[in-house]
Amino acid sequence: MTNSDSRKFAAHLLEIDKNLGSEDLEALKFFCIDLIPWKKLETVESAHDIFHYLMNEDILNEEDNFIVAELLYRIKSISLLTKLSYTKDAVEEDLPRKGRVSEYRQMLFDLSEGFTKGDVKTASFFLRHHIPKKLSTDSALELLTCLEKQCLISESDISLLEETCRKISPELLKILAAYKERQESKEQSMETLSSAGAGGFYLLKGLSIKDPPRNHYPQTEESGSMREYAGSVHSFAASQDLKAGNVQEPSLQQPAGQDQLKPAAEESALYKMNRRRRGYCLIFNNVNFEGGLLPRKGSQKDVLELESVFKWLGFEVKKYDDKTLAELNKLLKDWQSSECWKDSDCLVCCILSHGESGKIFAADGSLIPIRTITSFFTAKQCPLLAQKPKLFFIQACQGDKPHNPVYIEADSHEPGSPGADAQTSGFIPTQQQMKSTIPEEADFLLGMATVDGYYSFRNVHHGTWFIQALCNKLRELVPRSEDILSILTAVNDDVSKLSDKNGEKKQMPQPAYTLRKKLIFPVPSDDPPVSKQL
The missing domain is CATH 3.40.50.1460 (Rossmann fold)
Known part of the structure; x- marks a missing residue:
């Protein structure tokens, strides 16, 4: 690769870094927990720091930039894939072969997406005997990271998460149940192969024992059709169900011999309104x-x-x-x-x-x-x-x-x-x-x-x-x-x-x-302001 290509590659990484916010960086760090040591991640201040470490470990280079494309896909920054000459479909196609993020890590991220700030505070109180007293956060990812550091949750033990979700947000149990079901299915497959004896051993050796692709819920960039309403209040209200329905991500292509994964959850039907x-x-x-x-x-x-x-x-x-x-x-x-x-x-x-x-x-x-x-x-x-x-x-x-x-008869007099x-x-x-x-x-x-x-x-x-x-x-x-x-x-x-x-x-x-989802403003903690007209 020429110096010109190297500079172009570096420029693309810098452009991606420039377009990522603090919450995107938090998500990137979370997805890299299995790739970068804890102590290194604690010193990361930008996406560029992450890219630099991945390059030093030869996980990322000019010839193979898929790890960045995968990370962008997982944090749902789909629009930035074009900086790497990738599309959403191309990433999905390559994930079964080249994906580096574990199914467990994706499950935790999906779980964090379902937590409101109020849920995080409630969970922190519920887990107060398990986490450091100094931890005060409204970030679900930070809370989950803390639980991992304390060895309270792991790929094979999510019982504490189940107990917590059962207390504060039972609907999130669906994500955990789907993850456990997939893990059990994989274990059964491994046992079947092992019971085949030497033949099973060689078959296992020929397989890539890497977690299959997770369930992904990137936000689509396809534009919805414009709907305009004038004069008829009723037609406007009656059509609301058409524009804010749940989006189900289609199943990803799986390697031969593997069952397709079931979605862990549906993409949120609401716009994200919980940033700082x-x-x-x-x-x-x-x-x-x-x-x-x-x-x-x-x-x-x-x-x-x-x-x-x-x-x-x-x-x-x-x-x-x-x-x-x-x-x-x-x-x-x-x-x-x-x-x-x-x-x-x-x-x-x-x-x-x-x-x-x-x-x-x-x-x-x-x-x-x-x-x-x-x-x-x-x-x-x-x-x-x-x-x-x-x-x-x-x-x-x-x-x-x-x-x-237009004059109409009314059953009651209005002021x-x-x-x-x-x-x-x-x-x-x-x-x-x-x-x-x-x-x-x-x-x-x-x-x-x-x-x-x-x-x-x-x-x-x-x-x-x-x-x-x-x-x-x-x-x-x-x-x-x-x-x-x-x-x-x-x-x-x-x-x-x-x-x-x-x-x-x-x-x-x-x-x-042309909204694709429902937009609901979080309810402020303060009472509504008094009208200036009063």
Whole structure:
């Protein structure tokens, strides 16, 4: 191999290291416990340290980089496989022959994925007589590593794990039961071969006595089809089962003579929302404009509500006021390349401005397509957010047609509707159908204040109907562990019941999404913040 190839190989490893967060590193170290001595792992500070040790042991080299591909596959960093010219299917095909991680290690990792932070704390209390008093962690991997170091669990003895799961999370017993069943099956096969005498001995000698591939549950990168809902709250709610179903990983190809392994568990149907940092909430609030557009009085009320609610949900909030098109583009590029997404669960971006069909106005009067804004954060453009949910809430008119009420008879009298101040851009949309405003790939959600072609309402004293309803429903329904689509259904319902002071104008929000799983915000330990409107 030439010096040029060696430099290219090293550059690829450095690029992989750059794109891995602290939790990815923790998982890498866990998977390398059987490859790297404990004391060495304790000094590891980066993925590059791991790669360097593997190269020194000739487990990794320029001609054979499969161990890195296997590790990336197991920690579910599928998008980084391309750095090594691998695909998910290619790794799966080679695992039976070249895999280095034991089935036991994979089982423990699968088990850790099922533990919440609360489960870890409960387990630590339950195991307090077995683990060092100084150990204080909310990491399931760290707890399992501690149990291994104390020789309390091993490949042949998982009884303590069974007892612990039975106490705190019985559903995880399925993973342990599946592992024991596979171990028993292997032992029976070995006994059968041994009983064959000398012939069995030579047959055993010809086999590769290496653990068969584990059950793998990498997150797919295939994009879900876009589903858009407008006007009908019921059709939106009724279709939720279609987009958050469990994903069953197909069985991997096994060597001849071996039974295919049964899945230990299904891939989680929920987005991972248990990192130390929930993520960032970016709020772009345009109030004053050049070019004759009216000021958006009352928008600051929305900002206060959004900031309060998303801080409560664990996000770090960043606010930007009255940004021109050039300033907005620069900020989006800065966030696109930010390293902060390594350890984040999620991106939330709220844009409050004037708008027209499929676009919003910057403070200098320039238009920018909503699709352009969201596309800054696709998996290709922002790899650190790959397979993580990206939520965009757009408060802007999408035309200047009003929603007229449809009168129905009611069995009970409802209180009078609040007055509203509708101020639109004054532009008439050139298209009457909503443009595709989010990338046609997975993990995006777009919450529009109104459907295409119509304006939205903003009260100069209390803020906009959509943002206020969104914040109210987050405060009310997150503590009930409702998923984000159910929350937006409730927002649709609330906003649809509002009308202007004359009862003549209505508004209907419109969600669109390519989410692959349910998104449920962890319930904060603090009580919901009091509305700034009270």
